[in-house]
Amino acid sequence: MLHTRQLRKFNKCALKYNLYQEFLSCIDDLISHPEVQKMADFPHHGDTNTFDHVLSVSYYTFYYCKKLKLDYRAGARAGLLHDLFLYDWHTQEEPKLVHTFNHPLIALENARKYFELSEREEEMITMHMYPMVKGLKKPKFKETHIIALVDKLCAVSEVMHAMPKLVERRLEKIALGEAYSEGLIAVERA
Numbered sequence: 001m002l003h004t005r006q007l008r009k010f011n012k013c014a015l016k017y018n019l020y021q022e023f024l025s026c027i028d029d030l031i032s033h034p035e036v037q038k039m040a041d042f043p044h045h046g047d048t049n050t051f052d053h054v055l056s057v058s059y060y061t062f063y064y065c066k067k068l069k070l071d072y073r074a075g076a077r078a079g080l081l082h083d084l085f086l087y088d089w090h091t092q093e094e095p096k097l098v099h100t101f102n103h104p105l106i107a108l109e110n111a112r113k114y115f116e117l118s119e120r121e122e123e124m125i126t127m128h129m130y131p132m133v134k135g136l137k138k139p140k141f142k143e144t145h146i147i148a149l150v151d152k153l154c155a156v157s158e159v160m161h162a163m164p165k166l167v168e169r170r171l172e173k174i175a176l177g178e179a180y181s182e183g184l185i186a187v188e189r190a
Contacts, residue, residue, distance in 0.1 A: 045158035078124035
């Protein structure tokens, strides 16, 4: 016989498992698609690749939409497709700001090639950078506000996770620079 505390813990795990299963059922036709899988080949924020980023955005958009009794299926699906631009934006010759403004439309164009999208999903993909993209026009659907907020929170979390490594690399460069200038390390000559 389970004690009350163990029973609560078991019930919590069962609820979480059921929630994950429901989430996966919303995206099961998308997640294994080769074009969606290609996102794993492109870096995104910090050490995170684009696929891992969109999976996080997809889950948390699903979760909050479900909690708020909104269209959680559209949230999960748009979350998974919102960055389906399939290139490394870090190496593009155009300024990063151009990517910021253009990638939602590129993602929508790519998503439409492979999947049927609802009007709500299309708006969520094109306006996930709101209010930075689409000027002052407000989203029509509440779910669009959710994905816009979740996307930014996930991006900040991913960048902050990578910050200690970035700082460490910069400190190493500074230390090596000082070591070279002080003659402690021989400068390799070609």
